[in-house]
Amino acid sequence: DTEVTQTPKHLVMGMTNKKSLKCEQHMGHRAMYWYKQKAKKPPELMFVYSYEKLSINESVPSRFSPECPNSSLLNLHLHALQPEDSALYLCASSRGGVVISYNEQFFGPGTRLTVL
């Protein structure tokens, strides 16, 4: 099973709302990632979790708050977002570990977020 699942598929929220995006994988991967993708642009890395610890935060505003409650789950908590945060949010996972040259990334289908 090489599947990464993401819920919800679509999300519309106001600027004062609090919502969460969820990502799940059951491949035994120990590295998980959040990306943001604007229309017609490549994905931009936001956060990396390695063995459930945050290892990379690409200077993302604090209105985005990641959480990795266990090795299979990754959440992205959203609060007080701006309309320019509207984008496709992609989750990915990879095996992790010391020899990472053969660590292939697998992506979920994404959550389409619209901030009004």
Add this chain to the structure above:
Amino acid sequence: KQEVTQIPAALSVPEGENLVLNCSFTDSAIYNLQWFRQDPGKGLTSLLLIQSSQREQTSGRLNASLDKSSGRSTLYIAASQPGDSATYLCAVRYGQNFVFGPGTRLSVLP
């Protein structure tokens, strides 16, 4: 600065043609390079992964090569089909960081 570029930005070919997509990167200290396809509004599907020590990988009609010293990778698609129409992205891994190219938008006309 680690930058990844892809040419061409867009490509339109008739069905059956063989084609080559190019990916270039400025920092050759890579761990691996991965090719993806993305259909409109969807997630990314992994096509091929080339480790830094490898020169080539093949999967079906796809063949990817890597020349680390010159900072280049190519994706060769044989006998293209309309179902190959998508955006093709290369991603270079530097440690825990991934840098994506802007993509090549491919249209294969029946």
